[in-house]
Every structure is written in C-alpha cells, then in structure tokens.
Amino acid sequence: VTTPLIISIDAMGGDHGPGVIVPGVARAADALKARGARVLLHGDETRIKAELARCPAARAISEVRHSDSVISMDEKPGQAMRRGKGSSMWNAIEAIKTGEAHACVSAGNTGALMAISKLLLRMVTKDLERPAIVASWPGMNGHVTTVLDVGANIDCDAERLVDFAIMGEAFHRAVHGVAKPTVALLNVGSEDMKGHGELREAHAILKDGGLPLAYHGFAEGDDLSRGEVDVMVTDGFTGNVALKTAEGTARFIYAEMRSAFTSGLPNKIGAFIAQAALKRLKARLDPNSLNGAPLLGLKGVVIKSHGGADQFGFANAITVAADLAQSNFAAEIETNMQKLSAVLARGSESAGAST
Amino acid sequence: VTTPLIISIDAMGGDHGPGVIVPGVARAADALKARGARVLLHGDETRIKAELARCPAARAISEVRHSDSVISMDEKPGQAMRRGKGSSMWNAIEAIKTGEAHACVSAGNTGALMAISKLLLRMVTKDLERPAIVASWPGMNGHVTTVLDVGANIDCDAERLVDFAIMGEAFHRAVHGVAKPTVALLNVGSEDMKGHGELREAHAILKDGGLPLAYHGFAEGDDLSRGEVDVMVTDGFTGNVALKTAEGTARFIYAEMRSAFTSGLPNKIGAFIAQAALKRLKARLDPNSLNGAPLLGLKGVVIKSHGGADQFGFANAITVAADLAQSNFAAEIETNMQKLSAVLARGSESAGAST
Numbered sequence: 001v002t003t004p005l006i007i008s009i010d011a012m013g014g015d016h017g018p019g020v021i022v023p024g025v026a027r028a029a030d031a032l033k034a035r036g037a038r039v040l041l042h043g044d045e046t047r048i049k050a051e052l053a054r055c056p057a058a059r060a061i062s063e064v065r066h067s068d069s070v071i072s073m074d075e076k077p078g079q080a081m082r083r084g085k086g087s088s089m090w091n092a093i094e095a096i097k098t099g100e101a102h103a104c105v106s107a108g109n110t111g112a113l114m115a116i117s118k119l120l121l122r123m124v125t126k127d128l129e130r131p132a133i134v135a136s137w138p139g140m141n142g143h144v145t146t147v148l149d150v151g152a153n154i155d156c157d158a159e160r161l162v163d164f165a166i167m168g169e170a171f172h173r174a175v176h177g178v179a180k181p182t183v184a185l186l187n188v189g190s191e192d193m194k195g196h197g198e199l200r201e202a203h204a205i206l207k208d209g210g211l212p213l214a215y216h217g218f219a220e221g222d223d224l225s226r227g228e229v230d231v232m233v234t235d236g237f238t239g240n241v242a243l244k245t246a247e248g249t250a251r252f253i254y255a256e257m258r259s260a261f262t263s264g265l266p267n268k269i270g271a272f273i274a275q276a277a278l279k280r281l282k283a284r285l286d287p288n289s290l291n292g293a294p295l296l297g298l299k300g301v302v303i304k305s306h307g308g309a310d311q312f313g314f315a316n317a318i319t320v321a322a323d324l325a326q327s328n329f330a331a332e333i334e335t336n337m338q339k340l341s342a343v344l345a346r347g348s349e350s351a352g353a354s355t
Numbered sequence: 356v357t358t359p360l361i362i363s364i365d366a367m368g369g370d371h372g373p374g375v376i377v378p379g380v381a382r383a384a385d386a387l388k389a390r391g392a393r394v395l396l397h398g399d400e401t402r403i404k405a406e407l408a409r410c411p412a413a414r415a416i417s418e419v420r421h422s423d424s425v426i427s428m429d430e431k432p433g434q435a436m437r438r439g440k441g442s443s444m445w446n447a448i449e450a451i452k453t454g455e456a457h458a459c460v461s462a463g464n465t466g467a468l469m470a471i472s473k474l475l476l477r478m479v480t481k482d483l484e485r486p487a488i489v490a491s492w493p494g495m496n497g498h499v500t501t502v503l504d505v506g507a508n509i510d511c512d513a514e515r516l517v518d519f520a521i522m523g524e525a526f527h528r529a530v531h532g533v534a535k536p537t538v539a540l541l542n543v544g545s546e547d548m549k550g551h552g553e554l555r556e557a558h559a560i561l562k563d564g565g566l567p568l569a570y571h572g573f574a575e576g577d578d579l580s581r582g583e584v585d586v587m588v589t590d591g592f593t594g595n596v597a598l599k600t601a602e603g604t605a606r607f608i609y610a611e612m613r614s615a616f617t618s619g620l621p622n623k624i625g626a627f628i629a630q631a632a633l634k635r636l637k638a639r640l641d642p643n644s645l646n647g648a649p650l651l652g653l654k655g656v657v658i659k660s661h662g663g664a665d666q667f668g669f670a671n672a673i674t675v676a677a678d679l680a681q682s683n684f685a686a687e688i689e690t691n692m693q694k695l696s697a698v699l700a701r702g703s704e705s706a707g708a709s710t
Binding site: 138139140154195196220222223225226234236237238241242243245246248250251252253255256257280281284285 | 495550575579597604606610611
C-alpha cells in the first residue's frame with residue numbers, strides 16, 4: 001500500500017456512535033501518525049465535528065465526510081442493501097471501492113456490513129457465499145487463536161474450510177507477526193477417520209495437498225483456549241456454538257466466583273483482595289483488548305468492531321485495519337487460493353490418497 | 356420394576372477398578388437398601404472380595420460374579436465386541452439381557468460399552484446407529500441441563516434429533532424429578548429460519564407435531580449454562596465440540612485466576628481466603644457430583660461412569676441407574692417414539708407447515 005495509508009471509518013455505527021468512535025480515533029492517533037496514516041470519518045458532520053472539537057489528536061489526522069443516513073443495528077441485511085446507499089456505513093465501504101481508502105472499520109450492524117461489503121467489493125472466491133467472521137480467542141500463556149468462521153457460513157464443504165485456513169493464516173501472520181502460523185481443523189478427535197466427510201476431505205487437502213501452510217491436523221474444542229494452535233478452522237455453525245458456549249461458561253464461572261467470594265467469608269479484607277484479583281482477571285479477558293474482526297473473503301479490508309466496544313476497543317480495531325492494509329495479506333491469500341485451485345484441479349486422487 | 360431392584364456393576368472398569376468402585380457401592384448402600392436394591396459385582400473375585408472385606412456396608416448388599424477378563428480402556432470397540440465375551444463389562448451388561456438385573460453401571464471404555472450394549476440389548480429405534488451420550492451440564496442457580504448427544508452420533512437427521520428430545524426428556528424427568536422438562540434445540544439463533552435444514556425440520560416437528568413435550572424452541576451456546584432449559588438437543592459433533600470448549604474455557608479461567616491470585620498480592624491472608632473460595636467453587640463444579648451418564652436409546656438401562664470418577668462420583672452413577680430403573684422412563688420413551696412415528700407417517704405436510 002502506498003502512503004499515506006487511509007482508513008475509512010463508519011463514525012455512526014455501534015451502540016455509542018461518534019461519542020466513542022472519535023475518542024477511539026484519538027487513542028489510535030499517535031500510532032497512525034507514526035505509520036503516516038489518516039482517517040476518513042463518515043457520518044453526521046455536526047455530531048462528528050462536535051466530538052472532534054473535544055479530541056484534537058483525532059482532528060489532526062481526520063477528514064469528515066458527511067452522510068445523511070445511518071443503518072440501524074436491527075435492520076435486515078436485504079433492507080440495508082436496498083436502502084442503505086448514502087448511509088455512513090455504505091460510504092465508508094465505498095471509499096475502498098473508489099480507491100480513496102485502503103481499509104474500512106465499522107461497529108455497525110454485522111449483517112448489513114457483510115451484505116454491503118460483498119455487494120460493493122465482491123468476494124475473492126466464488127466458493128464463499130458470505131465473508132467469514134473471525135474471533136480472536138484468548139488462551140493459555142497470553143496466546144491468541146484466530147478462529148473462523150464463527151457464524152457467517154452455516155454449511156461448509158471441504159473447499160470452503162480450506163479457504164478459511166488460507167485466509168485465517170494470512171490474517172494471523174499480518175496481525176500477530178507470526179511468520180508461519182499453525183493451522184488446525186476443529187473436530188471431535190485427532191485420528192484421520194474422525195468427524196464427517198467434508199472435514200476429512202479438508203484434512204486430506206491440508207495434509208497432502210502441498211499448500212504452504214503449517215498444518216497441525218485435527219484439534220478439539222478444548223484446544224481453542226489451550227494456546228497451542230494459531231488458526232482454528234471450523235464451519236460457521238460449529239464456530240458460533242463454540243464461541244457462545246465459551247462466553248456462557250465464562251459468565252457462569254464469574255457468577256459462581258462472585259457467590260463463592262461473598263458468601264460466609266469472615267472478613268472484608270479477603271473479599272477486597274479477591275475483588276482486585278477478579279478485576280485483573282476481567283481485564284486480562286476483556287474483549288476490547290482483542291476487538292477488531294476482519295470480514296475475511298472480501299476483495300478489500302473491512303474490519304468489524306464489536307457494537308459495544310469502548311474507545312480502547314475501537315482503537316484496537318483501527319490498528320487491525322492498518323496492520324492488514326499494510327501487510328501482504330491480500331496477495332498471500334490470492335497466491336494460496338490459486339494453489340488450492342491447482343490442488344483441486346488435480347482431482348480427488350491426491351486428496352483421497354491418505355484417507 | 357419389581358423388587359428387589361438389582362443393579363449390575365462392572366467392578367473392573369475405570370482408572371481405579373474395585374479400589375474405587377467397591378467403596379462407591381458402600382457410599383450408595385444406605386440409599387440402595389432403603390429402595391430394597393441389591394448389586395451384582397462382576398470381575399476378579401479375589402480383588403473384589405478383598406475390597407468388600409474393607410467395606411461391610413457394600414458387602415451386605417452385594418453378590419460377586421467372577422469374570423476372567425477385563426476390557427482395557429484403549430481397546431477398539433470392534434475388538435471388544437469380538438473378544439470381550441466373558442469380561443466383567445460383558446457379563447455386567449448380559450445380566451440385563453437375561454433378566455437377572457434391571458440396570459448396569461460401568462466406568463470402563465466408552466466405545467466398548469456402547470458397542471457391547473448395542474449388541475446384547477439392541478436399540479429402541481432403528482434410526483439410531485449408536486446410543487446417545489448425555490452430559491449433565493451445570494448452570495446458573497444450581498440448575499442442571501441434560502445435553503445430548505455429546506459425541507456418539509456425528510451426523511444426525513431431523514428424526515434422530517427428535518429421538519434425542521424424547522429420550523432426554525424422559526431421562527431428565529426420571530433423574531431430576533421435573534414433571535415437564537423443557538426441551539430446546541441448540542442452534543445459532545432463535546428465529547425459525549436459523550441453522551441448517553435438519554435442525555429446522557426437527558424444530559417444525561417439535562413445534563407443531565403434537566408430541567407431548569414442553570418445547571422451548573431454538574437456543575444458543577450460552578444457554579447451555581444459563582440454567583433455563585432442562586434438555587438441550589444437538590448432534591454428536593456439535594455437542595462434543597461444545598462440551599470440550601466449555602471444559603477448556605473453565606480450565607483456562609482457573610489458570611488465569613490462579614495467576615491473578617498469586618502474582619503480586621501483598622499478603623498471605625488474602626491469598627489464603629481466595630484459595631478457600633476457589634476450593635468451594637471447584638467443589639460446586641466437581642464433575643463427580645454430576646457423574647453417571649445414561650447411554651440413551653438402548654433397550655435397557657446402561658450408565659457410564661466417568662473413568663476417573665472417585666467413590667462419591669461412582670455412588671452418584673449408581674443412584675442414576677436406580678432412578679432410571681425404578682421410573683417409567685422406558686415406557687415413556689416407547690409411547691413418545693410411537694407418537695413420533697405417527698407424526699412422520701402423516702407425511703411432511705405438518706412438518707412443513709410452519710417453515
């Protein structure tokens with residue numbers, strides 16, 4: 001990417017809009033300036049300018065682009081595609097298409113963001129119906145595992161799963177700086193014959209297809225947080241259930257901890273110390289610190305920020321956008337997708353050989 | 356079931372064998388005596404008798420049945436079926452077939468237990484290839500959710516999912532004493548059009564088929580521990596990933612807690628109090644307290660105890676066996692399975708009506 005790097009931001013998206021997004025830009029401003037980057041802020045000019053007046057660091061690197069409308073958080077994707085033209089989200093994405101910007105960040109409606117991005121930017125491969133959603137999964141020893149798809153593509157054949165492997169690997173390298181990320185397929189056991197047919201077929205391609213990926217093999221649900229695999233590939237159904245199961249388990253354990261720490265404890269000192277430890281634990285697991293999920297599979301960098309992210313979280317999403325836009329991410333995916341096509345064109349002999 | 360209730364136990368199974376299983380029987384002895392129950396202990400007569408000598412409460416209600424061999428924990432199911440005849444597990448199951456016993460408990464090799472049980476007892480329906488494995492999932496406010504299948508049947512069509520609903524509901528009522536357990540289908544959202552085809556078809560049958568189940572609708576991964584659904588139905592692939600994801604998340608949070616509580620805390624009192632609270636939390640989440648998973652779908656009550664269960668855990672598995680054997684569980688499943696056949700025979704009109 002030629003400098004200056006331009007990041008296009010939907011300033012109206014998410015639960016908070018400009019009130020969190022502009023301070024988020026301010027937090028990222030020093031790092032952006034150091035990379036020679038600037039931002040375009042799409043949305044209601046009056047509201048954005050009012051926020052910029054309070055955030056001089058953001059104002060120094062921003063340009064405001066007025067848009068008249070906003071796509072609401074509960075709008076259906078189809079509706080958003082038909083009626084969203086001219087909205088802050090639409091314009092933020094369109095700036096990539098026109099070449100004005102190199103990456104886009106939105107905390108808005110996920111379904112609308114996927115649909116409009118696909119419409120305006122198109123997909124890198126015909127196999128994928130929708131961009132894959134990535135979760136950055138915290139694990140042992142501070143490790144983060146890139147998990148995809150966590151909800152966009154419910155039914156996935158072997159080819160799509162390998163697409164996810166290729167895209168997730170390039171993303172992980174660009175954002176986490178790991179030269180050769182390891183890739184695993186989520187399954188119910190590690191032996192070759194475990195799982196359903198599509199999974200075994202993807203396993204054979206990744207194992208024997210000659211793609212330049214560090215393929216680890218099958219992994220299981222508890223490997224998601226073990227911190228030993230860099231990229232975990234799964235279909236959008238299983239990934240979504242796993243993600244929500246983990247969130248529910250964490251919430252349940254917190255609730256149990258709170259009651260264990262507050263019932264019948266003899267003195268306030270202990271409870272106070274336990275509270276401090278709980279706070280530290282929560283900070284360690286704070287989703288804001290891992291905020292910024294790429295919609296993988298688009299011809300262009302589009303980053304989804306969590307709708308409820310705070311300014312710290314939104315700044316992280318901007319950093320992910322800048323990391324991807326300034327990496328070889330897109331070219332690496334294209335090269336490996338071509339290699340995959342060649343593997344598949346050689347027919348099923350090589351894929352079937354190891355099963 | 357006519358008294359006396361007889362429970363057939365594989366005394367050699369699990370990581371510990373008679374050294375834990377006989378004391379487990381002793382722990383359950385008072386409750387078993389109160390129900391007029393007795394146990395058959397299958398396995399090495401010398402070893403079992405040596406343990407019984409130390410456990411008079413167990414000896415008072417037990418009869419030893421010698422068997423020469425033991426199926427090892429790593430034996431493949433096919434091998435176990437061919438070579439397992441005369442083993443403690445085989446004989447424990449066979450006692451149900453011959454009518455000598457009303458329920459069987461084993462902490463042995465799960466694959467072998469499923470295969471031999473299916474061979475000797477047969478399945479209640481042709482739809483199911485293997486018995487479903489049940490997890491008792493702890494949730495908010497002390498609630499337990501019955502989750503199935505967590506690993507036996509990887510591919511499930513709509514009919515199998517409804518089979519699980521029928522069986523899980525009857526199990527939950529028999530063991531947890533809930534008159535009308537609520538049943539949900541695990542999905543990635545709650546709207547009718549969410550998920551894949553088989554799931555939507557099962558949803559239509561459960562919603563409109565007229566089965567006498569309290570159907571809640573679709574639920575999501577975080578509902579597993581929310582404590583609001585009694586029976587959560589899913590295919591064996593998704594259920595297995597969800598279970599292992601939850602286990603991994605819990606392990607990760609414990610590790611983070613330990614480091615939060617031990618790093619940089621200024622005084623030993625706080626750490627000590629935190630340790631006590633952690634111990635209480637662990638006790639609350641102790642898998643032994645929920646030990647005893649039925650293999651659902653067999654013509655007969657077979658309970659799998661965790662291989663690593665302690666004597667307290669094994670006693671719980673015996674209680675589950677007694678609860679099921681003395682309930683209307685089998686008859687309820689049969690009745691509802693017949694109703695399901697009638698629903699399916701009416702054709703796809705009713706199932707398709709709501710989609």
